[in-house]
Amino acid sequence: MLFNSFEFLLFFPVVFLLYWFVFQRNLKAQNAFILVASYVFYSWWDWRFLGLIAFSSLVDYICGLKIGSEEDTFKRKVYLGISLGVNLGLLGFFKYFDFFIDSTVQMINTMGFQANPYSLQLILPVGISFYTFQTMSYTIDIYRRKFEPTKDIIAFFAYVSFFPQLVAGPIERASNLLPQFFKQRIFYYTKAMDGMRQILWGFFMKLVIADNCAVFVNQAFNNPESQPASNLLIGAVFFSFQIYGDFGGYSNIAIGTGKLLGFNLMQNFAFPYFSRDIAEFWRRWHISLSTWFRDYVYIPLGGSKGSKYQSLRNIFIIFLVSGFWHGANWTFIIWGGIHAALFIPLYLFGKNRINIGIVSQNKAFPSFYELGQILVTFSLVTLGWIFFRSPDLSAAVGYTQGLFDMSIFQMPQMDIRVYLFMILVMVFIVLEWGGRREEFAIQKMAFHKPVIIRYGLYYGLVMAVFLFARKEQEFIYFQF
Amino acid sequence: MNRFLAKLLIFSFFPVVTLYGVFLLENGTADPFYQRFTTPKQEALILGNSKVAQGIIPSILNEELKGIYDGKLYNYSFTVYNSPYGPAYLESVKKKLADFEGKRCFIIAIDPWSISSDINDPNNPDKFEENLLFISDIEEVTEKPNLKYLFKWFIKSYYEIILMRIKENQSKIHEDGWYETRQPLDETIQNERIAFMVNYYEKYLLKYSFSRKRLSYLEETISFLKSKGDVFLVRLPVHNEILAIENRVIEEEDFNELMGNLINKFNVTFLNNFQNRYNFYDGVHLDIESAKAYSQELANQISNFTE
Numbered sequence: 001m002l003f004n005s006f007e008f009l010l011f012f013p014v015v016f017l018l019y020w021f022v023f024q025r026n027l028k029a030q031n032a033f034i035l036v037a038s039y040v041f042y043s044w045w046d047w048r049f050l051g052l053i054a055f056s057s058l059v060d061y062i063c064g065l066k067i068g069s070e071e072d073t074f075k076r077k078v079y080l081g082i083s084l085g086v087n088l089g090l091l092g093f094f095k096y097f098d099f100f101i102d103s104t105v106q107m108i109n110t111m112g113f114q115a116n117p118y119s120l121q122l123i124l125p126v127g128i129s130f131y132t133f134q135t136m137s138y139t140i141d142i143y144r145r146k147f148e149p150t151k152d153i154i155a156f157f158a159y160v161s162f163f164p165q166l167v168a169g170p171i172e173r174a175s176n177l178l179p180q181f182f183k184q185r186i187f188y189y190t191k192a193m194d195g196m197r198q199i200l201w202g203f204f205m206k207l208v209i210a211d212n213c214a215v216f217v218n219q220a221f222n223n224p225e226s227q228p229a230s231n232l233l234i235g236a237v238f239f240s241f242q243i244y245g246d247f248g249g250y251s252n253i254a255i256g257t258g259k260l261l262g263f264n265l266m267q268n269f270a271f272p273y274f275s276r277d278i279a280e281f282w283r284r285w286h287i288s289l290s291t292w293f294r295d296y297v298y299i300p301l302g303g304s305k306g307s308k309y310q311s312l313r314n315i316f317i318i319f320l321v322s323g324f325w326h327g328a329n330w331t332f333i334i335w336g337g338i339h340a341a342l343f344i345p346l347y348l349f350g351k352n353r354i355n356i357g358i359v360s361q362n363k364a365f366p367s368f369y370e371l372g373q374i375l376v377t378f379s380l381v382t383l384g385w386i387f388f389r390s391p392d393l394s395a396a397v398g399y400t401q402g403l404f405d406m407s408i409f410q411m412p413q414m415d416i417r418v419y420l421f422m423i424l425v426m427v428f429i430v431l432e433w434g435g436r437r438e439e440f441a442i443q444k445m446a447f448h449k450p451v452i453i454r455y456g457l458y459y460g461l462v463m464a465v466f467l468f469a470r471k472e473q474e475f476i477y478f479q480f
Numbered sequence: 481m482n483r484f485l486a487k488l489l490i491f492s493f494f495p496v497v498t499l500y501g502v503f504l505l506e507n508g509t510a511d512p513f514y515q516r517f518t519t520p521k522q523e524a525l526i527l528g529n530s531k532v533a534q535g536i537i538p539s540i541l542n543e544e545l546k547g548i549y550d551g552k553l554y555n556y557s558f559t560v561y562n563s564p565y566g567p568a569y570l571e572s573v574k575k576k577l578a579d580f581e582g583k584r585c586f587i588i589a590i591d592p593w594s595i596s597s598d599i600n601d602p603n604n605p606d607k608f609e610e611n612l613l614f615i616s617d618i619e620e621v622t623e624k625p626n627l628k629y630l631f632k633w634f635i636k637s638y639y640e641i642i643l644m645r646i647k648e649n650q651s652k653i654h655e656d657g658w659y660e661t662r663q664p665l666d667e668t669i670q671n672e673r674i675a676f677m678v679n680y681y682e683k684y685l686l687k688y689s690f691s692r693k694r695l696s697y698l699e700e701t702i703s704f705l706k707s708k709g710d711v712f713l714v715r716l717p718v719h720n721e722i723l724a725i726e727n728r729v730i731e732e733e734d735f736n737e738l739m740g741n742l743i744n745k746f747n748v749t750f751l752n753n754f755q756n757r758y759n760f761y762d763g764v765h766l767d768i769e770s771a772k773a774y775s776q777e778l779a780n781q782i783s784n785f786t787e
Contacts, residue, residue, distance in 0.1 A: 006631070020481060187481050187484075189481075189483055189484050192484050193484065193487075196488070212637075416643075416647065417643075420639075420643075455491065458491070459491075459494055459495060462495040463495055463498060463499075466495060466498075466499050466638060467499075467502065467637060467638045467639040467642070468637050468638075468639055469637060469638075470636075470637050471635070
């Protein structure tokens with residue numbers, strides 16, 4: 001089920017009302033209800049893959065208990081190995097099997113031998129990259145003795161499949177989300193209103209910004225050779241906003257929905273396009289994934305504690321793995337490599353942690369220097385997105401080459417609608433800038449203004465969502 | 481909780497009302513079909529696919545035939561996907577047709593596509609492709625605004641309704657159901673479009689086969705309308721290259737013979753003797769001037785015939 005579907009428009013109010021009016025008195029019943037609702041939500045896409053979530057949950061539930069109760073280090077390692085093996089095995093099989101076979105066949109053919117392509121044409125189960133990472137963090141944290149396993153199987157299954165964040169994150173840690181299943185949830189008016197604002201902003205990002213940018217992006221990326229460089233430039237910039245609007249929008253809707261049910265999910269995006277360097281960008285983009293890789297891959301590899309060479313190796317690994325996580329395609333790996341190449345100079349010169357705080361924290365506008373930093377970072381990120389968006393490497397190289405052409409000075413060939421979307425993107429940037437000190441842009445916007453102005457803002461956003469929404473468009477991150 | 485729900489409800493009222501107002505602004509410029517489901521029941525209908533939607537202008541016929549027929553014609557044609565003859569289209573036609581005491585006529589456009597299907601079993605109406613399209617889904621065909629169509633089938637974003645009222649636009653559904661669309665008439669572009677359509681139809685052709693079931697629904701349509709007034713069958717002109725492809729759609733039967741059988745069976749008139757002197761945007765759809773000329777010629781033929 002998509003958030004931006006009529007099904008969800010009916011599904012969620014029913015869940016909300018039953019959750020608070022029927023099941024509130026009994027925590028266990030409320031958790032069971034969340035589990036049922038989550039499975040219904042997921043099965044709307046394809047019920048056959050419910051078994052996969054249930055299997056993954058069951059394996060980690062049992063392994064968690066075994067690791068927690070076992071004192072013998074070897075046995076603990078075995079149970080952890082089973083958990084990781086099952087999750088990574090599922091992920092590897094469904095997501096990467098065809099890629100490895102194709103790549104191997106290509107390599108064999110390049111070496112002059114004959115090998116026939118073979119593909120299982122597997123369907124990628126939606127959300128598998130998200131929930132497998134979530135469950136792995138559970139068993140790893142138990143293994144590290146940071147977390148006690150739960151015996152409440154319903155709460156655990158509900159934690160793994162919690163529908164607001166099941167299919168595209170944020171990838172929650174057990175230490176944050178699971179304990180919330182054991183506490184009585186109380187309805188707070190202010191929290192619910194905050195959730196509604198966040199959902200509204202999420203829909204604006206997805207339906208107004210992302211889906212409308214997508215129209216021009218598809219034109220530019222589907223047929224780059226027939227377009228002037230100025231069109232390609234706009235296509236690339238629009239894609240930057242499309243992917244942010246799409247994924248950031250989804251995260252906001254997920255977190256807002258969680259708030260309406262009394263849960264606190266982690267922040268996943270923190271105004272990444274106002275970053276002053278690539279290191280800051282990665283502290284602000286897809287935070288739940290980058291911190292996951294930091295805690296479960298980078299630090300176990302030694303992090304930055306070893307020699308310079310080891311640190312560089314670890315940085316490279318983490319960026320390449322992060323790219324590969326997004327999909328079984330060389331374009332994602334190169335995208336990760338580009339970011340590694342941009343990050344490493346900062347690391348070598350000890351500049352990767354100089355931009356920690358919020359840009360222009362106490363000022364209305366950035367300085368020229370900050371603006372320059374933001375624009376340079378945005379341009380580099382956009383360059384990386386070209387590889388992310390392109391169907392293959394040659395298309396990405398072709399698109400990038402197409403940008404370096406004298407036709408960059410030509411007036412772009414655009415429909416009036418594209419100018420309209422440009423205005424919308426401008427409005428989006430202004431609102432994001434205005435709200436950059438908060439969790440999401442409109443969280444406290446116009447709070448100290450007269451009610452009519454605040455509600456005028458919400459009214460404007462709702463109308464923009466109503467008027468600019470296109471027919472149900474899937475979220476990009478569903479494919480990961 | 482009550483405060484939250486009350487606030488949400490009160491706030492929702494304003495955007496919903498505004499959106500409703502926007503829906504009322506749609507005047508046939510933002511969507512090529514919507515308007516046909518918002519007008520009242522009609523006295524007389526013109527049926528067919530997109531060729532007919534663009535090619536027959538009811539107001540011209542109504543003007544020419546006003547001394548002969550009392551019922552005003554309305555163009556209720558859609559596309560080759562939505563309105564081939566079948567149960568869905570017939571049902572929709574029945575809903576759109578008003579009870580009328582005066583004299584009226586109906587124009588039913590036929591070409592090989594309209595009695596063919598691209599499904600594996602072309603004689604199984606349960607599987608007809610239009611069963612999943614708006615012609616089957618929209619039960620209320622006279623509702624303004626037509627919310628089901630707007631929510632489910634309106635192909636664009638709703639801001640287009642406002643934009644199309646401000647911007648000079650190329651297409652519009654008129655009050656008589658005619659779909660007017662303006663395309664550049666540059667010869668090179670036109671030839672490119674014709675070449676594209678020839679190529680497209682060639683591919684399209686491979687999937688299509690004659691449907692005896694569709695023919696029987698065409699007969700049911702003729703029979704139903706014949707009980708209400710005079711029925712004229714027409715086949716609209718197309719570019720010669722397209723005509724050659726069209727004539728290959730039905731291989732099992734002779735199309736002209738099928739039409740001959742219909743004429744005899746229902747005692748209706750088949751108006752097919754037009755000189756192919758018209759101009760097309762793409763080989764299939766008549767340009768505006770040709771649509772006017774064709775409608776005038778059609779009106780003259782009906783007029784001559786009834787005299």
